Amino acid sequence: MSKEQKRGGLPAKFIFIMLGTLSTVWFLFRVIPKPSRAAYPCMRAAAPLMSGFVLYILGLMSTLLVFKRARKYLYQSRYLLFSGTLMVGLALGISTLVLNHQRALAGIGAELEGPNMPIGIGVGIHPGRVVWVHDEDATNENCMNTEGDFWSDDTNTDQVVVNQMVSAALQGLSNSLTDEDAWDAIFKYHNRNHKKGEVGYSTGEKIVIKLNMNTASKDESPTRNDYRTVDTSPQIAYAILHQLIHVVGVQPSDISIGDPGRTIDNIYWNKCHGDFPDVKYWGEATGRTPVVASDEKVLHASDGSVSEFLPKSYVEAEYMINIPVLKKHHRGGISLSSKNHFGTFVPFSGSAFHLHPSLPCPKGKADVSNGEYGAYRIFVDFMGHKDMGGKTILYLMDGLWTTTNWAHPPIKWGMTPFNNDYPSSIFASQDPVAFESVGFDFLREEFDVDHPTEGAYDPTDHTGPFPQYAGVDDFLHQAASSENWPAGLIYDPENDGTPLPESLGAHEHWNNATDKQYARNLGGEAGIELVYIYKSSAVHTEHQKSDDSQGVLSVDPNYPNPFSSTTSIKFNLAASANIKVSVYDMGGKLVRILLDDHRERGDYLLDWDGANSGGSLLHSGIYFCTLEAQTKGRMYRQTREMILSR
Numbered sequence: 001m002s003k004e005q006k007r008g009g010l011p012a013k014f015i016f017i018m019l020g021t022l023s024t025v026w027f028l029f030r031v032i033p034k035p036s037r038a039a040y041p042c043m044r045a046a047a048p049l050m051s052g053f054v055l056y057i058l059g060l061m062s063t064l065l066v067f068k069r070a071r072k073y074l075y076q077s078r079y080l081l082f083s084g085t086l087m088v089g090l091a092l093g094i095s096t097l098v099l100n101h102q103r104a105l106a107g108i109g110a111e112l113e114g115p116n117m118p119i120g121i122g123v124g125i126h127p128g129r130v131v132w133v134h135d136e137d138a139t140n141e142n143c144m145n146t147e148g149d150f151w152s153d154d155t156n157t158d159q160v161v162v163n164q165m166v167s168a169a170l171q172g173l174s175n176s177l178t179d180e181d182a183w184d185a186i187f188k189y190h191n192r193n194h195k196k197g198e199v200g201y202s203t204g205e206k207i208v209i210k211l212n213m214n215t216a217s218k219d220e221s222p223t224r225n226d227y228r229t230v231d232t233s234p235q236i237a238y239a240i241l242h243q244l245i246h247v248v249g250v251q252p253s254d255i256s257i258g259d260p261g262r263t264i265d266n267i268y269w270n271k272c273h274g275d276f277p278d279v280k281y282w283g284e285a286t287g288r289t290p291v292v293a294s295d296e297k298v299l300h301a302s303d304g305s306v307s308e309f310l311p312k313s314y315v316e317a318e319y320m321i322n323i324p325v326l327k328k329h330h331r332g333g334i335s336l337s338s339k340n341h342f343g344t345f346v347p348f349s350g351s352a353f354h355l356h357p358s359l360p361c362p363k364g365k366a367d368v369s370n371g372e373y374g375a376y377r378i379f380v381d382f383m384g385h386k387d388m389g390g391k392t393i394l395y396l397m398d399g400l401w402t403t404t405n406w407a408h409p410p411i412k413w414g415m416t417p418f419n420n421d422y423p424s425s426i427f428a429s430q431d432p433v434a435f436e437s438v439g440f441d442f443l444r445e446e447f448d449v450d451h452p453t454e455g456a457y458d459p460t461d462h463t464g465p466f467p468q469y470a471g472v473d474d475f476l477h478q479a480a481s482s483e484n485w486p487a488g489l490i491y492d493p494e495n496d497g498t499p500l501p502e503s504l505g506a507h508e509h510w511n512n513a514t515d516k517q518y519a520r521n522l523g524g525e526a527g528i529e530l531v532y533i534y535k536s537s538a539v540h541t542e543h544q545k546s547d548d549s550q551g552v553l554s555v556d557p558n559y560p561n562p563f564s565s566t567t568s569i570k571f572n573l574a575a576s577a578n579i580k581v582s583v584y585d586m587g588g589k590l591v592r593i594l595l596d597d598h599r600e601r602g603d604y605l606l607d608w609d610g611a612n613s614g615g616s617l618l619h620s621g622i623y624f625c626t627l628e629a630q631t632k633g634r635m636y637r638q639t640r641e642m643i644l645s646r
Contacts (some may be wrong), residue, residue, distance in 0.1 A: 261346025
């Protein structure tokens with residue numbers, strides 16, 4: 001029996017009945033005297049357990065009544081009615097004892113706090129900012145993910161587009177006009193907050209890049225199945241190496257990259273090593289750099305459960321970049337930047353199974369035995385440890401393909417704006433809590449109990465509504481505010497007597513899955529700001545029908561961009577035309593028409609002051625300026641992205 005199949009302690013059914021009984025009694029005792037208490041967080045947590053338990057009891061009672069009726073028909077020798085009633089009873093019994101039980105366990109999900117209720121203190125140049133870059137051209141929607149057509153091939157993941165997306169993410173994160181300025185701002189922010197002064201990157205400082213390679217081979221030659229399953233895209237790894245070496249000026253030999261528990265296999269080696277041969281690629285194969293343990297155990301779980309070595313390269317590095325994959329997980333609910341660090345300890349412990357007890361569903365199998373809020377969560381230690389989260393200058397989430405669990409092929413997403421295509425997205429942040437909070441909202445929206453392929457719970461743990469499990473976002477509550485730490489526990493992952501800060505970042509949930517707005521997007525002074533950049537190339541031209549007179553409308557980049565008060569939009573008409581210039585928000589809502597008139601050929605300049613049609617100043621975010629020129633029965637349209645930062 002594998003470690004994942006072993007089960008200990010009380011039977012899950014007994015736990016379910018016990019918790020269901022207690023939840024029902026507690027709910028009725030509290031709510032009947034004062035109905036308004038039903039909105040309390042503790043009542044919202046008890047409600048799913050109570051409802052599942054009540055349905056379970058009603059199902060059992062109904063089954064007993066049906067069997068009683070069947071027995072009566074048998075005594076009366078009414079065999080046809082007996083057979084039919086017996087079949088109904090059996091079906092009802094199976095549904096009650098199995099399906100309802102599994103639904104109750106799989107559905108022990110958290111009733112989340114309301115939308116836009118931020119907790120914690122935002123981190124970053126722009127506190128709490130998460131940049132989301134989405135470009136459908138990054139991935140090939142027709143990829144079959146079979147031999148000769150794998151997701152990681154350059155024919156399916158466009159390196160040029162990925163480079164542009166990474167550049168857009170960096171600039172959007174820092175409100176910079178160039179990649180050089182973006183990196184300079186990122187390094188200076190980190191160093192300033194680590195009391196090293198207003199300095200950027202210095203030659204000789206070492207950087208580690210933590211990829212998610214949970215399914216990669218243990219040698220240089222992946223198997224066919226290893227090729228099919230999704231890890232951090234090699235194109236993103238290449239883009240980051242290119243940025244660090246050619247933009248920041250880091251010496252390749254000062255960069256270490258990979259997943260300590262795995263070997264950089266040929267998927268990554270063939271992609272990166274030729275252009276960056278002096279980078280240290282972790283692993284045991286030819287040309288790779290073996291992972292060496294720190295001189296002593298330096299990570300100490302704050303509940304005293306484990307102490308761990310870290311890779312020596314982590315300890316010696318000045319900076320870290322954490323690049324997880326956007327995916328759910330059958331034990332943790334989600335698997336993002338914190339879960340990405342489970343692979344950090346594999347070389348020294350042989351596995352990460354001993355780290356599972358702090359997860360909501362530590363044994364898998366939909367047995368959410370640790371879903372209460374306020375339990376110890378090792379992810380908080382990871383976020384705060386000086387050699388892990390403490391050194392991380394950039395969280396960069398690979399949402400190009402994404403997958404559904406720790407070792408699975410890519411899957412298309414149904415939610416807007418993906419609309420049954422691969423997500424083709426990259427997320428970036430300096431705030432670890434905001435970063436994972438946004439990832440959680442995306443995963444919870446996409447993978448609910450009604451998902452066509454991933455909603456139904458599978459006893460093998462391959463599919464299921466894992467982000468719906470109770471307690472999945474508990475570590476985010478605790479990382480955001482020490483007020484949510486377990487009673488009597490102090491997070492101190494270095495075990496040096498110095499507690500973690502009261503807040504490691506900002507947490508909240510978006511207003512709704514359509515608008516995806518967080519508190520700062522709505523004008524708030526706390527919480528998360530999600531900056532959406534659609535199409536990193538920033539320029540799209542459409543013609544109503546093809547002709548040979550292209551070039552009627554040309555548009556320069558607006559300047560400045562980003563801007564805080566006013567930006568200028570310059571365009572040229574090669575022929576007289578009716579021209580309309582409109583501004584839209586990232587949800588596609590029209591906010592202002594800057595021009596709607598006939599103009600002769602020539603150059604034109606418009607200013608936009610960041611206000612809507614009513615004159616009210618808009619909040620920070622991404623806006624789209626669309627120019628439409630109509631002449632001789634043809635329409636020409638170009639759209640540019642404008643970043644407003646107040």
